[in-house]
Amino acid sequence: MFSFSVEARSGRARAGRLVTPHGALDTPAFMPVGTAGAVKAVTVGDLREVGAQVLLANTYHLMLRPGDELVAALGGLHGFTPWPGPWLTDSGGYQVMSLARLRTLDENGVTFRSHLDGAAHVLTPERSMQVQMNLGADVIVAFDECPTLPAPREVVAAAAERTTRWAERSRRAHHRADQWLFGVVQGGVDPDLRERSAREIVALGFPGHAVGGLAVGEAKPDTMRVVAQMDGLLPEEKPRYLMGVGTPEDLVEAVARGVDLFDCVLPTRNARNGQLFTREGRLSIRNARYRADPRPPDPGCRCRRARARAAPICATCTWRGRCRRPR
Amino acid sequence: MFSFSVEARSGRARAGRLVTPHGALDTPAFMPVGTAGAVKAVTVGDLREVGAQVLLANTYHLMLRPGDELVAALGGLHGFTPWPGPWLTDSGGYQVMSLARLRTLDENGVTFRSHLDGAAHVLTPERSMQVQMNLGADVIVAFDECPTLPAPREVVAAAAERTTRWAERSRRAHHRADQWLFGVVQGGVDPDLRERSAREIVALGFPGHAVGGLAVGEAKPDTMRVVAQMDGLLPEEKPRYLMGVGTPEDLVEAVARGVDLFDCVLPTRNARNGQLFTREGRLSIRNARYRADPRPPDPGCRCRRARARAAPICATCTWRGRCRRPR
Numbered sequence: 001m002f003s004f005s006v007e008a009r010s011g012r013a014r015a016g017r018l019v020t021p022h023g024a025l026d027t028p029a030f031m032p033v034g035t036a037g038a039v040k041a042v043t044v045g046d047l048r049e050v051g052a053q054v055l056l057a058n059t060y061h062l063m064l065r066p067g068d069e070l071v072a073a074l075g076g077l078h079g080f081t082p083w084p085g086p087w088l089t090d091s092g093g094y095q096v097m098s099l100a101r102l103r104t105l106d107e108n109g110v111t112f113r114s115h116l117d118g119a120a121h122v123l124t125p126e127r128s129m130q131v132q133m134n135l136g137a138d139v140i141v142a143f144d145e146c147p148t149l150p151a152p153r154e155v156v157a158a159a160a161e162r163t164t165r166w167a168e169r170s171r172r173a174h175h176r177a178d179q180w181l182f183g184v185v186q187g188g189v190d191p192d193l194r195e196r197s198a199r200e201i202v203a204l205g206f207p208g209h210a211v212g213g214l215a216v217g218e219a220k221p222d223t224m225r226v227v228a229q230m231d232g233l234l235p236e237e238k239p240r241y242l243m244g245v246g247t248p249e250d251l252v253e254a255v256a257r258g259v260d261l262f263d264c265v266l267p268t269r270n271a272r273n274g275q276l277f278t279r280e281g282r283l284s285i286r287n288a289r290y291r292a293d294p295r296p297p298d299p300g301c302r303c304r305r306a307r308a309r310a311a312p313i314c315a316t317c318t319w320r321g322r323c324r325r326p327r
Numbered sequence: 328m329f330s331f332s333v334e335a336r337s338g339r340a341r342a343g344r345l346v347t348p349h350g351a352l353d354t355p356a357f358m359p360v361g362t363a364g365a366v367k368a369v370t371v372g373d374l375r376e377v378g379a380q381v382l383l384a385n386t387y388h389l390m391l392r393p394g395d396e397l398v399a400a401l402g403g404l405h406g407f408t409p410w411p412g413p414w415l416t417d418s419g420g421y422q423v424m425s426l427a428r429l430r431t432l433d434e435n436g437v438t439f440r441s442h443l444d445g446a447a448h449v450l451t452p453e454r455s456m457q458v459q460m461n462l463g464a465d466v467i468v469a470f471d472e473c474p475t476l477p478a479p480r481e482v483v484a485a486a487a488e489r490t491t492r493w494a495e496r497s498r499r500a501h502h503r504a505d506q507w508l509f510g511v512v513q514g515g516v517d518p519d520l521r522e523r524s525a526r527e528i529v530a531l532g533f534p535g536h537a538v539g540g541l542a543v544g545e546a547k548p549d550t551m552r553v554v555a556q557m558d559g560l561l562p563e564e565k566p567r568y569l570m571g572v573g574t575p576e577d578l579v580e581a582v583a584r585g586v587d588l589f590d591c592v593l594p595t596r597n598a599r600n601g602q603l604f605t606r607e608g609r610l611s612i613r614n615a616r617y618r619a620d621p622r623p624p625d626p627g628c629r630c631r632r633a634r635a636r637a638a639p640i641c642a643t644c645t646w647r648g649r650c651r652r653p654r
Contacts, residue, residue, distance in 0.1 A: 045372075045631065066618065074621050082632040291393065294401050304372065305409040 002180050002207065004239045012231055012258045018239055020086040020138035021178050022078060025053035027239065027260040030251060031088060032268060036061045037071075037081040039268055044082045049304075054086040054138075056263040059131050060095035064114045064121070068134035076136025087137035088263070090243070091128050091170075091184065093144045094212070105145070107162065125169035133176050141210055141243075142170035144184040149217040156188035159213075160197040167204055182208040182241060189214075189222040191229060198233035208239040211259075215244040224253050231258035248277055329507050329534065331566045339558055339585045345566055347413040347465035348505050349405060352380035354566065354587040357578060358415060359595060363388045364398075364408040366595055371409045376631075381413040381465075383590040386458050387422035391441045391448070395461035403463025414464035415590070417570070418455050418497075418511065420471045421539070432472070434489065452496035460503050468537055468570075469497035471511040476544040483515035486540075487524040494531055509535040509568060516549040518556060525560035535566040538586075542571040551580050558585035575604050 001021050008015040016027040032039045032047060034055045039047060047055070057077060062068055074080045077087045093110075097103060100112035100121075109124030128143035143166045145159040163186040174181045183206035187193035201209065211230050214223050227242060234240050241261035242254050251262055267277065274286040278298040283290075285297065296303060328348050335342040343354040359366045359374060361382040366374060374382070384404060389395055401407045404414045420437075424430060427439035427448075436451030455470035470493045472486040490513040501508045510533035514520035528536065538557050541550050554569060561567050568588035569581050578589055594604065601613040605625035610617075612624065623630060 043370075043373075046370075070619055073619060079621065292397055292400060294406065 001178060004208065004237070006236065011256060012228075013255050014258060014260060016239065016260055018086075018260075020054075020180070022087070022138050023053075023085045025086060028251070028255045029053050029261055031056040031261065031263040033058070033263055033265045034081070034083065035265075036065065037077060041272060042268060044084075047083070054088060054261075055083050056088045056090065057135065057137065058095055059089045059092035059128060059135065060099065060123075062089075062135055063092065063123075063131045064116055064119075068131040072134035072136065076134070078136065086139070087135075088139040088241075088261075089132050089135050089137040089141065090263075091141040091143045092123050092131065093128070093184075094146045094244070096123050097146065097148075107165075109143070109166075125166040126173040129170055129173040129181075133174065133179070136176075137179065139180045139182060139208070140174070142167040142181060142183050142206070144186060144212050146186065146213050146216065147188065149188055149213075151188065153188075153190060153193075156186075156190060156213075157193050160186040160188075160193050163212075164197065164200040164204075167201055167206075171204060171206070180207045182206055182210045182239075184210045184212040184243075185230065185234075186213045187226075189218050189226055191226075194226055194229055195233060198230060202233065202235060206238075208241065209234045210241040210243050212243050214242065215246055215250075215264075220250075223250070224257065227254050227257045227259060234258075328505060331535065331564070333563065338583060339555075340582050341585060341587065343566065343587055345413075345587075347381075347507070349414070349465050350380075350412045352413060355578070355582045356380050356588055358383040358588065358590040360385070360590055360592045361408070361410065362592075363392065364404060368599055369595060371411075374410070381415060381588075382410050383415045383417065384462065384464065385422055386416045386419035386455060386462065387426065387450070389416075389462055390419065390450075390458045391443055391446075395458040399461035399463065403461070405463065413466070414462075415466040415568075415588075416459045416462050416464040416468065417590075418468040418470045419450050419458065420455070420511075421473045421571070423450050424473065424475075434492075436470070436493075452493040453500040456497055456500035456508075460501065460506070463503075464506065466507045466509060466535070467501070469494040469508060469510050469533070471513060471539050473513065473540050473543065474515065476515055476540075478515065480515075480517060480520075483513075483517060483540075484520050487513040487515075487520050490539075491524065491527040491531075494528055494533075498531060498533070507534045509533055509537045509566075511537045511539040511570075512557065512561075513540045514553075515540055516545050516553055518553075521553055521556055522560060525557060529560065529562060533565075535568065536561045537568040537570050539570045541569065542573055542577075542591075547577075550577070551584065554581050554584045554586060561585075 003019045004016060006014045006016045018025050018027055031054050032052050035058050037057055062071060071080045096110050096112055099115045101115055103110055103112040109122055111122050113120055125143040132140040144163040147155055147159045163184060167183045183201040183204055185198045185201050187197040214226060239260045242259045244264055245254060245262050246264050274284055276283045276285055276297045279300055283297050330346045331343060333341045333343045345352050345354055358381050359379050362385050364384055389398060398407045423437050423439055426442045428442055430437055430439045436449055438449050440447055452470040459467040471490040474482055474486045490511060494510045510528040510531055512525045512528050514524040541553060566587045569586045571591055572581060572589050573591050601611055603610045603612055603624045606627055610624050
């Protein structure tokens with residue numbers, strides 16, 4: 001039902017294939033973020049057209065609205081959404097700390113109020129697993145504590161230690177054979193804490209590993225130093241997922257350091273705000289200089305419009321492109 | 328470059344074919360409204376998939392933003408937008424009365440301030456033709472005065488008479504051989520005024536006719552009575568366009584009375600607000616009863632999701648549907 005194989009290498013970079021119950025995907029792979037089951041403003045057809053192979057949904061958002069039990073009643077994410085391929089859900093640990101109101105965190109978990117309606121909720125390792133089993137993603141993630149950086153060493157250390165204990169509880173609470181549960185490494189940008197966290201999480205025997213606690217405020221060289229360190233600590237034969245990364249440059253840098261999976265809201269959130277990534281750098285399409293500029297944002301663009309203009313004219317409907325109208 | 332032919336009849340209903348410089352279309356045809364060059368929230372690919380053959384853009388909106396001269400500099404609507412097929416623009420007469428601020432109307436035209444930034448503008452028959460020639464739609468519409476109903480008979484009569492004079496000025500001001508200019512019949516729901524307006528407009532020799540001044544507040548039986556009256560007054564061999572109509576039922580009723588072309592914001596505006604048209608009537612998808620209902624809104628739905636679920640599984644990527652990934 002599940003497998004992962006590294007099929008080729010170049011330096012530390014790996015090309016692999018991850019097989020899930022809802023399809024196989026080639027790695028390295030970027031996972032667009034479908035927050036509550038849909039990637040904002042992008043259709044499933046568009047996602048497939050740009051080569052998306054797997055989507056990420058947020059446990060925190062879905063448990064609050066529409067509720068994980070309703071998603072389960074509708075057949076899980078694969079029944080609730082039109083995306084037929086693999087899904088991954090995160091643990092909810094990051095969002096509950098960044099979005100929820102009146103949070104209190106203790107060894108049991110996080111007590112909070114919904115940012116939507118103020119309703120009281122508790123998110124624990126057991127509850128995160130229950131929610132993620134209800135959502136039914138192919139790959140799910142152990143509940144972790146993710147401190148924003150910079151943070152005092154003792155805060156980062158305590159979060160990493162708690163993440164290990166929560167990983168054990170997550171593993172015990174998870175019961176679906178058709179889901180792969182990934183453990184999360186924490187430890188901020190401290191080499192000793194990272195190494196200890198990685199050894200503890202790897203020892204728990206998860207089928208794959210997520211690297212958390214990066215892209216949360218630290219300097220870019222620190223990010224890539226930690227990613228390179230992870231390459232030496234995580235088992236070669238299991239997939240590695242760098243959470244919340246990132247820019248096109250970050251993806252290339254992290255792939256060169258042995259990462260297989262990524263997720264980030266950046267491409268879709270930026271696009272909604274008129275910030276485009278091109279081969280020549282970022283471009284703000286709302287800039288006045290583009291008002292009367294007919295060129296595509298990227299000179300090498302092979303976008304839908306360019307393709308449509310190059311298509312042959314249909315003899316039946318006299319339009320360019322594939323004819324919809326047999327006569 | 329242009330032609331229109333009635334190819335079959337059933338009662339008063341006609342099936343025709345309208346050929347334009349940017350493609351042919353089968354009538355009766357509904358024109359989705361692409362207000363400022365785009366149909367809100369619907370891609371060109373989606374439009375073609377649902378069978379759209381021709382789009383309508385609003386002269387009023389485009390002259391204000393981004394401005395008709397910029398659209399002309401970018402190649403007209405066919406350069407400014409990715410829609411490769413026929414475009415139609417309206418005269419701006421309806422929008423300037425319903426949207427603009429500080430309007431004053433006299434024989435010359437309408438002086439107004441933009442609803443966007445308060446800038447002063449004048450819209451006359453000559454200016455409407457200039458704007459519509461800059462926009463470069465395949466079919467354009469003479470500048471008309473469209474009173475909202477109910478209105479006193481003398482107001483409706485004066486508007487219809489002015490519409491005839493403005494139609495003559497529009498015809499004189501129009502100089503593009505690659506555009507068809509349609510005349511507009513006004514006259515409210517008064518049979519005498521409608522007949523006089525129709526005879527005057529038809530006498531001007533336009534290649535097609537628009538029926539304006541309906542769906543502006545009158546009772547539904549009055550609408551269809553006027554449409555039936557138009558069928559007896561407008562030449563059989565020229566296309567008839569019922570402006571601003573309408574609901575699915577209205578389309579069927581008007582087709583049965585000899586109408587060939589329609590436009591309305593209804594389907595897309597309603598959809599954006601969660602109001603769906605189904606074979607069993609209207610459905611408000613935000614109604615709480617649908618929260619946990621997994622059925623498609625229409626029992627006979629052959630939508631993208633239903634088709635995707637029925638597609639065969641690809642052996643390469645193990646997904647349902649057309650494979651993007653040759654290996």
